[in-house]
Amino acid sequence: KNQVEQSPQSLIILEGKNCTLQCNYTVSPFSNLRWYKQDTGRGPVSLTIMTFSENTKSNGRYTATLDADTKQSSLHITASQLSDSASYICVVRLNTGFQKLVFGTGTRLLVSP
Amino acid sequence: DTGVSQDPRHKITKRGQNVTFRCDPISEHNRLYWYRQTLGQGPEFLTYFQNEAQLEKSRLLSDRFSAERPKGSFSTLEIQRTEQGDSAMYLCASATGGVASTDTQYFGPGTRLTVL
Numbered sequence: 412k413n414q415v416e417q418s419p420q421s422l423i424i425l426e427g428k429n430c431t432l433q434c435n436y437t438v439s440p441f442s443n444l445r446w447y448k449q450d451t452g453r454g455p456v457s458l459t460i461m462t463f464s465e466n467t468k469s470n471g472r473y474t475a476t477l478d479a480d481t482k483q484s485s486l487h488i489t490a491s492q493l494s495d496s497a498s499y500i501c502v503v504r505l506n507t508g509f510q511k512l513v514f515g516t517g518t519r520l521l522v523s524p
Numbered sequence: 525d526t527g528v529s530q531d532p533r534h535k536i537t538k539r540g541q542n543v544t545f546r547c548d549p550i551s552e553h554n555r556l557y558w559y560r561q562t563l564g565q566g567p568e569f570l571t572y573f574q575n576e577a578q579l580e581k582s583r584l585l586s587d588r589f590s591a592e593r594p595k596g597s598f599s600t601l602e603i604q605r606t607e608q609g610d611s612a613m614y615l616c617a618s619a620t621g622g623v624a625s626t627d628t629q630y631f632g633p634g635t636r637l638t639v640l
Contacts, residue, residue, distance in 0.1 A: 415566070445628075454615050454631030455567070456526065500566050511580075512557075512629065514566030 413438045415515035417501050423521045428491055432518045434484040434501030442506035446475050446486045449498045449517065458486070458499075491522045526550075528632035530616050536638045537606055544602045545635045549618030556599050557629060558591055559615040560584065567615055573599060606639045613637075 415436045424430050436444070443462045447455035459468045459475040461484070467476045472495075474487045488495055498517040505511045527550040537543050549556050554575050559567035570589070572580040575596040585591075588606075593599040603610055613636050617629040 447631075452634070452636070454526065454528070454617070454633050456631070457628045460628065502566075511569055511572075512567075514568070516564065516566050 413503075413505065413513045415501050415503050415513050417499075417515040417518050419518060420516070421519040421521070423523055424491055426491060426493055426522050426524050429487065429489050430491060430520065432486045432488075432499050432501075432520070434486070434515055436482050436484070436501070436503045436513075436515075438482075438503040438505060438513050440506040441479070442504040444475075444477055444484050445502045445504065445512075446473070446484075447500045447502055449500055451497070455500055455502075488520075491520075493522050493524060496520060496522045526630040526632065528616060528618050528630050530614075530632040530635050532635055533633060534636045534638075536640065538640050539606060539608060541606055542602065542604045543606060543637065544600055545614055545616075545637075547599045547601070547616030547618075547632055549597070549599070549616070550620070550630060551597075553618035553620045553630070554596065555619040555621075555629075556593055557617040557619075558599070558601050559617065561613040561615055561634070562611075570601075570614075603637075606637075608639045611637055611639045 418433045446458045449455040461477045472489045500517040501515040529548045556573040558570040561567040573593040588604045613634040615634045616632045619629045
């Protein structure tokens with residue numbers, strides 16, 4: 412079964428601190444992996460996209476890594492800000508006809524002042 | 525704002541009523557997706573359109589659900605005889621191009637449905 416699991420479920424950190432979110436997937440056939448940020452009551456917004464051959468990709472203070480051998484990804488947030496408080500969802504795209512997305516349940520991050 | 529709009533943003537209805545949601549994708553995007561998201565969960569795929577053709581439907585889409593994209597632009601999702609289990613956020617996403625694997629799906633803000 413195609414699954415994407417994320418940890419931790421929730422996380423509280425102090426403003427200015429760094430954190431790392433984890434994603435493990437059992438999805439086949441794999442096309443690419445994305446991290447989305449979802450603010451409460453809003454739709455998800457794409458942060459990074461990585462294909463099979465990419466190990467790391469950065470978007471400002473967000474850095475995503477991908478290990479396709481172990482089927483693991485991480486999202487590292489540097490120098491957190493209050494506006495980083497959101498759910499972060501790991502999404503794997505299947506290499507099928509219509510490119511179905513399989514979503515994780517997300518990590519809920521709260522950045523505290 | 526991603527450029528994808530959904531209407532209404534919130535809908536409260538009584539069990540047994542019909543509801544219809546609308547999604548306006550980014551204008552040049554030919555691909556459109558509907559997802560359902562319940563509290564604390566990631567979005568789940570419901571259906572996919574390429575232009576006006578509905579090419580894929582999830583088993584989650586029971587016969588009470590119907591989606592259309594009549595002119596290949598906006599799309600509607602109708603739920604007939606709503607049940608309390610239909611309460612969720614309904615998300616629409618659009619993308620451009622063919623099946624290029626790195627094209628991003630842009631999500632709308634969602635329609636939150638509450639069935640009383």
